[in-house]
Amino acid sequence: MRPARGVIRILGAVAPAALAAALSGAGASAGAETALDKYQALLQEKRALLRENGLLQREAALAATREPYIFFHLEESQLEFRVRGKALKSYKFKAMTFDERGRRRADPEAIWKTLDKPLTVLEIEGSRPELIPPDPNSSGETGQLFSDPNQLASQTGAPSTPTHTDAGVLGVDVPTEYYIRFAMGDSGGGHVIINIRTPKTLTFRQKAADRFAEMVENISANLSSWWSGADPDPEHRPRLELFLTTDADTAKNLHYSLLPQERLFVVPPPPPPIVLVAAQGQASTEERAGSTVRGRPAAVR
Amino acid sequence: MSEPAGPTGLPAADRSKRPLSVRIARALLLLVCSVILVSAGLLLLARPRGTGVPVVTAEKFMVPVDAGGVEGSVASLEKEVKKLSATNQKLRQRITALRPRGLYLVIDTGSNHLYVMQDETIVRDAVVSTGSGVRLADPNSDPNKPRSWVFDTPRGELRVIRKINDPVWTKPDWAFVEVGEDLPRDYGERIEEGVLGDYALDLGDGYLIHGTLFERALGLHVTHGCVRVGAKDLEAIFKQVGLGTRVYII
Numbered sequence: 103m104r105p106a107r108g109v110i111r112i113l114g115a116v117a118p119a120a121l122a123a124a125l126s127g128a129g130a131s132a133g134a135e136t137a138l139d140k141y142q143a144l145l146q147e148k149r150a151l152l153r154e155n156g157l158l159q160r161e162a163a164l165a166a167t168r169e170p171y172i173f174f175h176l177e178e179s180q181l182e183f184r185v186r187g188k189a190l191k192s193y194k195f196k197a198m199t200f201d202e203r204g205r206r207r208a209d210p211e212a213i214w215k216t217l218d219k220p221l222t223v224l225e226i227e228g229s230r231p232e233l234i235p236p237d238p239n240s241s242g243e244t245g246q247l248f249s250d251p252n253q254l255a256s257q258t259g260a261p262s263t264p265t266h267t268d269a270g271v272l273g274v275d276v277p278t279e280y281y282i283r284f285a286m287g288d289s290g291g292g293h294v295i296i297n298i299r300t301p302k303t304l305t306f307r308q309k310a311a312d313r314f315a316e317m318v319e320n321i322s323a324n325l326s327s328w329w330s331g332a333d334p335d336p337e338h339r340p341r342l343e344l345f346l347t348t349d350a351d352t353a354k355n356l357h358y359s360l361l362p363q364e365r366l367f368v369v370p371p372p373p374p375p376i377v378l379v380a381a382q383g384q385a386s387t388e389e390r391a392g393s394t395v396r397g398r399p400a401a402v403r
Numbered sequence: 404m405s406e407p408a409g410p411t412g413l414p415a416a417d418r419s420k421r422p423l424s425v426r427i428a429r430a431l432l433l434l435v436c437s438v439i440l441v442s443a444g445l446l447l448l449a450r451p452r453g454t455g456v457p458v459v460t461a462e463k464f465m466v467p468v469d470a471g472g473v474e475g476s477v478a479s480l481e482k483e484v485k486k487l488s489a490t491n492q493k494l495r496q497r498i499t500a501l502r503p504r505g506l507y508l509v510i511d512t513g514s515n516h517l518y519v520m521q522d523e524t525i526v527r528d529a530v531v532s533t534g535s536g537v538r539l540a541d542p543n544s545d546p547n548k549p550r551s552w553v554f555d556t557p558r559g560e561l562r563v564i565r566k567i568n569d570p571v572w573t574k575p576d577w578a579f580v581e582v583g584e585d586l587p588r589d590y591g592e593r594i595e596e597g598v599l600g601d602y603a604l605d606l607g608d609g610y611l612i613h614g615t616l617f618e619r620a621l622g623l624h625v626t627h628g629c630v631r632v633g634a635k636d637l638e639a640i641f642k643q644v645g646l647g648t649r650v651y652i653i
Contacts, residue, residue, distance in 0.1 A: 137473040137474050137477055138473055140477050141473050141476055141477050141480065144477060144480040144481060144484055145464060145480060147484050148480060148483055148484050148487060151484060151487040151488060151491060152487065154491055155487060155490060155491055155494070158491055158494035158495060158498070159494065161494075161498055162494050162497050162498055165498050165501045166501065167559075168559040168560040168561070169558075169559050170558045170559045170652075170653050183653040184653075185503075185559055185560055185651045185653060186501045186502055186503060186560060186651070187498035187499060187501045187502050188502045188503055188651075190509055190511075190651055190653045191511055191513065191653055193513075201451070205451075206451070229536055230536060230537070230538045230553065231536075231537055231538070232537070232538050232539070232540065233537045233538065233539045233581065235539070235542065235580055235581055235582065235583040236582065236583040274535045274536060274537055274624055274625075276536075316451075317445075317449040320448065320449045320450060320451050321445065321448040321449050324448045324449075324450070325448065354513075355513030355514050356513060358512055358513045358533075358536070358624055359511075359512055359513035359653065361555060361558055364558070373462070374462055375462075376462055376463075376464050377462065377463050377464070378463075378464055378465075379463050379464065379465055
């Protein structure tokens with residue numbers, strides 16, 4: 103009994119490949135290979151068009167309003183601010199990674215598959231500093247105007263003496279490294295974090311220390327995950343965390359440009375290549391999540 | 404009677420008789436093996452954890468083997484592709500039709516620039532000041548109904564709804580709260596002349612494009628939501644722009 107089952111199993115594994123070979127073999131004489139190539143090319147074109155269609159439909163809906171929206175071009179690592187279908191400004195990033203240290207390059211296709219719904223800006227770190235009015239009961243000319251007294255000094259270069267002024271004279275400085283938290287979809291889609299970082303030049307010693315710190319962090323993270331088993335707090339974990347590196351000026355300009363409730367759409371990259379597989383009774387050509395070959399996690403690439 | 408054999412098969416007495424060099428070699432071997440094992444374990448532990456985001460290298464699709472075969476599927480796919488292309492083309496046209504054209508203003512709140520645009524061409528580029536993004540809470544407001552303001556320049560598409568010569572500022576409540584003053588009982592105390600420059604373009608909801616006394620602050624994020632422009636640029640923009648002109652703030 104056992105050998106017979108083994109033979110059936112082997113035949114089952116070989117059959118799809120044999121069928122594909124038979125199809126292409128038969129095609130060699132009847133021109134079916136060309137048909138298969140054409141089929142493959144059309145399938146790829148349809149997938150690209152479907153992706154484009156999804157984006158165009160979303161844009162058409164938003165371009166009909168007066169609201170601004172943002173396109174996130176994954177291939178070019180670029181954020182594009184649009185109103186009424188017109189790109190009015192864009193910010194390009196030097197690197198797009200899954201980790202703070204910039205070692206795990208972010209794969210556009212993987213990001214697009216994860217961010218399948220539009221994102222809405224929820225929070226920008228360091229925005230909305232509070233202006234504290236002077237106390238009218240105090241005899242002094244003024245009170246402290248910013249919740250962060252260092253802001254006064256950082257902008258004017260002068261010590262933060264509580265001289266009377268307002269935001270209208272000093273302006274507000276913003277961080278160059280911050281996070282932007284997005285909600286995914288309308289509700290219950292979880293959240294996504296995009297971290298903005300500026301490039302760092304490290305000395306050999308700093309690099310070595312950083313590498314060692316990374317190893318210790320990984321060991322600690324792995325041990326704690328093994329110890330506690332499943333993620334103890336999956337609700338609060340972001341669906342995706344990205345790190346975008348750019349220069350300080352761009353980081354600041356982007357910080358000033360973003361407002362809560364702005365919408366962000368991920369522009370799909372060109373679809374990955376197709377592998378045609380022969381299988382009896384399955385002629386579906388729909389792009390489905392089930393048809394995706396899931397590779398190893400990006401972290402271990 | 405013979406001595407009982409140990410786990411190595413040798414009598415315990417014989418093991419102690421081994422030469423020192425052999426014993427040292429065995430200890431060293433044990434040490435090296437332990438170091439290798441510990442290092443391997445550490446290396447395994449030091450591997451970064453996965454992000455949970457899969458890497459997609461290729462996608463599998465089934466070769467159509469049902470009625471009609473490949474040729475039949477190619478024909479139906481061609482139809483689908485044609486239909487999709489047409490739909491996308493229509494959508495693109497619909498979006499393109501919405502795009503700004505003619506004379507319009509673009510205000511970049513990131514770099515604090517105002518551009519006068521004629522279709523795709525920049526006619527004028529002015530350095531401006533836009534909203535500080537600061538939040539101000541009214542300390543005297545009812546704790547059950549706290550009152551606060553956020554000084555952001557509004558975003559999106561707006562229009563010039565009014566053109567004003569010699570604008571006069573009617574100070575809103577926040578202008579008093581900000582400096583720790585009580586709200587005036589007399590309306591006249593709210594009127595301030597000469598602080599908005601010679602011209603103003605009203606964008607609605609109290610937001611204006613106007614002049615400033617603080618030209619040295621142009622280029623900074625310092626305003627309460629209005630757009631401040633230098634006197635020269637303001638005059639030129641005021642003359643160029645008509646009522647209803649679209650203003651795109653991003």
